Amino acid sequence: MAQVSVSSAAQAVIGDSEFDRDTTVTRREPGVYDIDLSAGWTIINAVNGGYLLAVLGRALGDALPHSDPFTISAHYLTASHPGPAVIRTDVVRTGRTLSTGQASLFQYDDEGAEVERIRVLASYGDLDALPDDVRTSAKPPHFPPVEQCFGAQDGPSPVQGSSAITERLDLKLDPTTLGWALGSPSGKGEMRAWFGLADGRDADPLSLLLAVDALPPTAFEMGLKGWVPTVELTVHVRCRPAPGPLRVSITTRNLAGGFLEEDAEVWDSADRLVAQSRQLARAKLS
Amino acid sequence: MAQVSVSSAAQAVIGDSEFDRDTTVTRREPGVYDIDLSAGWTIINAVNGGYLLAVLGRALGDALPHSDPFTISAHYLTASHPGPAVIRTDVVRTGRTLSTGQASLFQYDDEGAEVERIRVLASYGDLDALPDDVRTSAKPPHFPPVEQCFGAQDGPSPVQGSSAITERLDLKLDPTTLGWALGSPSGKGEMRAWFGLADGRDADPLSLLLAVDALPPTAFEMGLKGWVPTVELTVHVRCRPAPGPLRVSITTRNLAGGFLEEDAEVWDSADRLVAQSRQLARAKLS
The missing domain is CATH 2.40.160.210 (Acyl-CoA thioesterase, double hotdog domain)
Known part of the structure; x- marks a missing residue:
């Protein structure tokens, strides 16, 4: 694989990249999504928790009327492995500016029964609709070049x-x-x-x-x-x-x-x- | 009401106090609890979100095999008012040291239909079973006496x-x-x-x-x-x-x-x- 520096020009684009392909969820029926968890995002043998959160976040962005996660809370229950998984979502509340949803990711045991890996609650909105006002006192931490x-x-x-x-x-x-x-x-x-x-x-x-x-x-x-x-x-x-x-x-x-x-x-x-x-x-x- | 300073000797005890009485949940059936939200914990006309979280936390402590909240995440959906409410809990996973549960608090609209106020996900454990090891770099903030x-x-x-x-x-x-x-x-x-x-x-x-x-x-x-x-x-x-x-x-x-x-x-x-x-x-x- 070519070494791409964080400072180099972009190659892949949003919507057509490894990350997009590996987080693709397929709607089986309303609110239920299939995914094949990629082995490309493992650390030792476990699937990375951030990648899993992005997968769940993508399913919720499809299930809810708003597309951007504003706040998402995940409880990790059992370790996920590369391979098939199903995500079941539940629309908790829809509002004008925020919608709240729940999602669980399941994999399968030896008998094919579903085993829950992660459960999340999240509120979604539209980041582009927020006002520009910023009154932040937060400063970026010092980073070397x-x-x-x-x-x-x-x-x-x-x-x-x-x-x-x-x-x-x-x-x-x-x-x-x-x-x-x-x-x-x-x-x-x-x-x-x-x-x-x-x-x-x-x-x-x-x-x-x-x-x-x-x-x-x-x-x-x-x-x-x-x-x-x-x-x-x-x-x-x-x-x-x-x-x-x-x-x-x-x-x-x-x-x-x-x-x-x-x-x-x-x-x-x-x-x-x-x-x-x-x-x-x-x-x-x- | 007598003015009690934070530095004075305790009067009420854990288990027999305003807070304990006002967070009492009554089990209607396994996993379902009734409560009368107290008007004593309102700020303007809304019931305080921390009090509500304690109410939900108490129900989960009863529903789960562990009694202490280690991490609890709440999404606030609609404003709660003093009066009757029902809490529906779901045991997500039970483990040796941690158990995870979900709970929702509902109140009633004019037709008596349930309206969800808050949904939480939480992992519970036993604080007294934790080892004493502390490697904290956190320092208490400066407080005047x-x-x-x-x-x-x-x-x-x-x-x-x-x-x-x-x-x-x-x-x-x-x-x-x-x-x-x-x-x-x-x-x-x-x-x-x-x-x-x-x-x-x-x-x-x-x-x-x-x-x-x-x-x-x-x-x-x-x-x-x-x-x-x-x-x-x-x-x-x-x-x-x-x-x-x-x-x-x-x-x-x-x-x-x-x-x-x-x-x-x-x-x-x-x-x-x-x-x-x-x-x-x-x-x-x-």
Whole structure:
């Protein structure tokens, strides 16, 4: 695969890209969608939680009268695997500016019975209908230029446990949050990266659902080595992202009792805060 | 009603207090609960969203095999009013350490048909079973001593639109976030208060669901005057709170496009971060 920098010109376009093809849901009947979960978005053997959220978000965008996720909350129940899945949606309420829906993703056990993987509640609207008023005090976090950041192709496995998803993403990690990959984690719960899709597709609200959960866990920089499964993840999409690379900054302040939160913020090339998320995850304290 | 300071000795106890009586749900049949929403927790004419979340949280704690909310996400659909309501719960998954459930609260229209007010997804566990390990970098925000903070009884309506809920709470607002009440908001999206229940009942995981949504909106300190209805609210309960007053700090960084987030953190008397929450709310930009 060609190495595409987050700073290079776009190649694939929204609607015709790996991400779009791999999140395609097929309506079986009203409110019910089939999908074949792609093996291309796995980390170790599990399907990435952000990719799954985008899949569910896409089904809800079809089922609801509004197309943009404003706030979506997912509870992860069992681990998803590549292969067939069905999404069942429920329209909870439709309003003039916001609609609320629910969706569950199921896979199949050995007897073919449905096993629920994820359940989400979400409110959708139209990002383009929002007024332009901005009174934000949020400032983009400091990021080194992308040329000074490091991706999976920049050395001998800087990203441990390299998996299929690393080939779909153009992640360039801030070297100050990369100590874990060199055996000397900073001890701080911080992870930052320039984020793009490897085929150059620009960001849209659906791909923001992927972006918030696509970096290595902050727990790695806190010196933990085990996996950090998500219990719950809520994303607020605040603005349609401008073309160009995203900056994703994730912070953990409170690792306690075997759980930690991961707060993500995503900034677009126009310096706007386009998404905020928080997840509760389990950590193995070592 | 006697004025009870957050720093005074407790009077009511957990299980026998205004909050406990007003959140009592009665099982009609397995998974279905009746409640009479109390007029005591209204703000203007609407029932407070934190009180409603505690009501739903209590029903789920009965329906699920685990009793403590670890993470609960609520989407607010229509405004609730004092009076009868029914809660319908659904056990999504039960596990050894976590169980996930869903609940909806309905009231009735003029024809007696059910109208959904709120839908929640939540994962429950046992806070007392968590290991003691803490590797937190979170520090309590600076709070003036409670004697230097201001409550509803400390002046001519320092809390505008005083409502029934102010009599149930012992809120003492940090004077640096009280400018709005004096006609000179700071412009910063910050609100901080010492929080207690007026009858002296100590905090527990359920009352934390109330505490995160009980302060005046940060939007007031940003110079907005209209109401700020919650679209979605997610709470993570991280630790069983110690007896004594709580400190609640709420921050808004991004007011844009007519929406804003409110991030709350709740600290107990033992200086532990016991709850984190984020809500997405609508703001009328003026």
